[in-house]
Amino acid sequence: MSFLRKLGKDPFGIFIFIALFLFIIGPMISVILWAFSVQWRYPSLLPTQWGLKFWSQTFKRADILQALPLSLFLSLIVTLISAVICLPAAYAFARLKFRGSQFFLLSFLATNAFPRFGLYITIAVIFLKLNLVSTVLGVVLIQLVNTLLFMIWIPTAAFKGVDKSLEEAALDVGASRFRVFWQITLPQVIPAISAALMLTFVGTFYETQGAILIGLPGVRTMPVLMLSLINNQLVVQYGAILSLTLWIPSLLMLFFARRALSGKSLAAGFGV
Amino acid sequence: MSTSTLTKKEQSRTKSNWIAYLLISAPFFLMVLLIVYPASLSIIRTLRPEVNGTRRFGLENYLAFFSDHTSVTNLVFTLWSTGAIIALLFIICLPIALYLRFTESRIAHFVQGLALFPLFVPGIILAYALIRFIGPNGLLETFIEVTTGWQGYHTPYLKPSGSIIGLVWEGIPITVLVLTAGLAQVPDNLIEAARDVGAGRLQIFFQIILPLIGRSMLIAFALNFLGVIGAFTLPYLLGPAAPQMMGPFMQRTFYNVLNPDAAETQAVITFLLSSFVGFLYVRSAVRQQKEEA
Amino acid sequence: MIRICLSLVVVFIVSTTFSQETIDLYNGSDTNISDWYSNSIIPMFQAAVPECKVNQVITGGGAGGNDPIVDRAYAAFKTGDDPKADYFEQFDPFRPVGAMDEGFWVEFSTDNVPNYASIVDAAKETPFNLPYRGSQVLIAYDKTKVNEAEVPHTWDDLVTWIKANPGEFIYGRPDRGGSGRNFVVRAVHEANGRDPSLFTVDNFDTALAAERFAGAWKILNDLAPYLYDNASYPAGNTPTLQLLAQGAVSMIPAWSDQAIQAISLGVLPESTGLVQLEDLPLVGGYATSTIPTNAANLDCSLKLANFVLSPEVQASVVEEIGGFPAINWDLLPAELQERFADVITNQVPDFPGGDWNSAMNDSWYENVAPNVNRNE
Structure with missing residues (x-):
């Protein structure tokens, strides 16, 4: 009751919630309904025949069972490497003074400015020369470049926001540099870094262009398979079932990451 | 401050120089x-x-582009769509961000969760879902017909x-995040x-809040602009055959x-x-740095 | 003892891996074709030619199907690297620009593919591709909405029906799938005395094209106001078919094989009718495979090319995917010839790929897609 009363006090919030719910979740509802339908013909509002017939058919496909673990593995590796090369860079941008630091920091905007399509052939040639086509390493590299912007900018802002007086106080009482970093600096930047990690993971998991160009034929990721199951497929249900399955991990992540994402640190990464 | 600490700082500055270049070298390379x-090639x-x-x-290539009617139409259409998308994003996301900033209601958690949800939906699935939802005889149309009996729905x-609806849907999370962060810097005591x-609510919004969040609006504008202008999947699957946005147009020119x-x-x-938009962003960032310094 | 056993196992593994070549086959066609490969063609081929294995990579549905992979293979051709691609189930060898002249595509002949001799002449367009399955575009319609008496049998019937039932017909963008493309081609033929022989691979000329297309664009622009949702052209075969499945339109052009599969899967209702125009059939065409000359496993690729032209596979084309064989009907099993006596044809009307095709598509985007009529 008390919760309902509280809701009543916030009509604007309820309005925003309902409007946003219709806009964001509306399209997703049709996906969910399709996933559990065997037949759905206009003008019926709901599926004309419910059932799980297509679920077993979808998961019987050997390529899906191979692609899912591969995609998870790739996204993890890319996120990890991205963190290993970008976080030190972010620390440098935030804490060390060097000539051209601003130029270098802003230059990472270039990773998002040129239409990737225009770079295809040249990138393919580079990877062919390096013998990286159709290898996991090749896909990792091409996906890594997409992650640089967020993985550098967001943590840079977070490191800049760290309260230096605390660090200095700790150094004054004789704590080692490593200990100061570990116990004082790191906890302050963890929310922003975990947000950046999550954005990187999700973005990498759903990346297709690079995975197609460099991965095929040896490395076939989940979204590349989904493309063929969604666009040229007569049976609408396959795509619906796959989408639904992939949302389960996503929603779990959203649940855990909401706090990190809401932090000021994330948005500060964009220079706000 | 004593002279000895100064020299110490200067020493650490020159020493950190090459370390800094080393640290940024991997991603930069x-x-x-x-x-x-x-x-560049x-x-x-x-x-x-x-x-x-x-x-x-x-x-010659550029002259050919600008003297070709279809190319110019598509370019203008792309800019027009991008403008419309960003305007709609502001109209939708500013109230949400204002609400998230100033409320203490529990509904805010749910609103925020919803606003972030699109991060987890790749374009291909969104296109697929929207075709079934807003498409002809889709869920929305049947729902309207069944509940109200109104037959005038146009998909x-x-x-x-x-394509505008699809791209707005995709742009909501980042816009809400950036605007909320901008609003977080508006001090309570000022309001x-x-x-x-x-002062009335509107007065407070236009005269106090809006000038203070100008920079975050510029950032939201720039990030969305970069994301939308070259977009391929959504305009290709949801948009018209002509005029086309630059993403599908490029691919058609190349392959067909x-x-x-x-x-x-x-x-x-x-x-x-x-x-150009990136330049606006960079200029604003440089100014901010100067102000801080 | 154990050591001997182990070394035997190793020798066995090594010898089997070395005696087998695996070819990377890229399939960018609709799923009925890639499923047919996984379930029939590839097992049959591997049984017949044990030294070759096939790895099918499905690229259909992406931004460009096989296009990015062909680009990559062509780049590898120029730099002398391994293209990681041996066989393209369907590709137009006139792409990428210049590739054919530079020797990127294998030139087929009876020397490298003995069965090449059995291909019907109508299917041969250029020696750089291998026609191996024919299909035709039909008109698919919803019997519950289209009266038996109104079912179109000529182009004029069709136009009359479309105009009498505004909003109930649509075709897809010509560059995004054969059903839309071949409807556009049929309009081009209609405007040019219904004579497909006017268009050949070698007779393209920009001025000639402009002249021949003008009439077709007049026909299509005349139809545009009566098409689905003020002429909203969907992006591909499947999206077009799904508009029919959703009941948003009552008539579309569709690939015969795809429509039949859709009916059997229940995606289209049982009440879907299929009809071909009688004055001049809607154009069909042969799917043509290509092999890059730099393929690492060229031998096996050529063996596969030869295999798909065997009477065995060609019979499967007829029986399993409802297509036309690319070889003479006389070469197929007698039983099959009898069963399909009514539909036997060595002549699926076609429209050349390459310049004619790209000029037609581009010109359609400039003259028909913008719907200039609508604003008049």
Whole structure:
């Protein structure tokens, strides 16, 4: 009751919630309904025949069972490497003074400015020369470049926001540099870094262009398979079932990451 | 401050110099190899058109683009769509961000969760879902017909509004995040003071809040612009056959018109537009740095 | 003892891996074709030619199907690297620009593919591709909405029906799938005395094209106001078919094989009718495979090319995917010839790929897609 009363006090919030719910979740509802339908013909509002017939058919496909673990593995590796090369860079941008630091920091905007399509052939040639086509390493590299912007900018802002007086106080009482970093600096930047990690993971998991160009034929990721199951497929249900399955991990992540994402640190990464 | 600490700081500055370059070298090198180098080759190629069988420097590719009716129409259409998308994003996301900033209600958690949800839905699934939802005889149309009996629904599928709806949907999370962060920097006491002297809500918004979040609005604008202008999947699957946005237009020119030079020129023109907006962003960032310093 | 056993196992593994070549086959067609490969063609081929294995990579549905991979292979051709691609189930060898002249595509002949001799002449367009399955575009319609008496049998019937039932017909963008493309081609033929022989691979000329297309664009622009949702052209075969499945339109052009599969899967209702125009059939065409000359496993690729032209596979084309064989009907099993006596034809009307095709698509985007009529 008390919760309902509280809701009543916030009509604007309820309005925003309902409007946003219709806009964001509306399209997703049709996906969910399709996933559990065997037949759905206009003008019926709901599926004309419910059932799980297509679920077993979808998961019987050997390529899906191979692609899912591969995609998870790739996204993890890319996120990890991205963190290993970008976080030190972010620390440098935030804490060390060097000539051209601003130029270098802003230059990472270039990773998002040129239409990737225009770079295809040249990138393919580079990877062919390096013998990286159709290898996991090749896909990792091409996906890594997409992650640089967020993985550098967001943590840079977070490191800049760290309260230096605390660090200095700790150094004054004789704590080692490593200990100061570990116990004082790191906890302050963890929310922003975990947000950046999550954005990187999700973005990498759903990346297709690079995975197609460099991965095929040896490395076939989940979204590349989904493309063929969604666009040229007569049976609408396959795509619906796959989408639904992939949302389960996503929603779990959203649940855990909401706090990190809401932090000021994330948005500060964009220079706000 | 004593002189000894000064010299110590200066020492650490020169020492940190090469370490800093070392630390940023890996991501920077990766970007140069996979983005800057191919992009430069691409730009140079468009500036060396083939005339009478030989390649030489010239602006023919660009002249051809701007004298071709379809290309110009598509470029204008892309800019128009991008503008509409960003305007809609502000109209939708500003109230949400304001609400999240100033409320203490529990509903805020749910609103925020919803606003972030699109991060987890890739374009291909969104297109797929929207076709079934707003498409002809889709869920929305049947729902309206069943509940209200109204038959006048016109689907936005395969119309400019189709791709606009899709791209707005995708742009909500980042816009809400950036605007919320901007609003977080508006001090409470400033608003309370304004309220004390009897300012209305609209007055507070336009005269106090809006000027203070100008920079975050510019950032939201720039990030969305970069994301939308070269978009492929959603305009291709949800938008009209003509006019086309630059993303699908480039691919069609390359694969179906079999004109790689023209396709590359289109890519470079898209890049130049992105760079212009990127420049606005960078200029604002530099100014901010100067203010801080 | 154990050591001997182990070394035997190792020798066995090594010898089997070395004696087998695996070819990377890229399939960018609709799923009925890639499923047919996984379930029939590839097992049959591997049984017949044990030294070759096939790895099918499905690229259909992406931004460009096989296009990015062909680009990559062509780049590898220029730099002398391994293209990681041996066989393209369907590709137009006129792409990428210049590739054919530079020797990127294998030139087929009876020397490298003995069965090449059995291909019907109508299917041969250029020696750089291998026609191996024919299909035709039909008109698919919803019997519950289209009266038996109104079912179109000529182009004029069709136009009359479309105009009498505004909003109930649509075709897809010509560059995004054969059903839309071949409807556009049929309009081009209609405007040019219904004579497909006017268009050949070698007779393309820009001025000639402009002249011949003008009439077709007049026909299509005249139809545009009566098409689905003020002429909203969907992006592909499947999206077009799904508009029919959703009941948003009552008539579309569709690939015969895809429509039949859709009916059997229940995606289209049982009440879907299929009809071919009688004055001049809607154009069909042969799917043509290509092999890059730099393929690492060229031998096996050529063996596969030869295999798909065998009477065995060609019979499967007829029986399993409802297509036309690319070889003479006389070469197929007698039983099959009898069963399909009514539909036997060595002549699926076609429209050339390459210049004619790309000029037609581009010109359609400039003259028909913008719907200029609508604003008049």
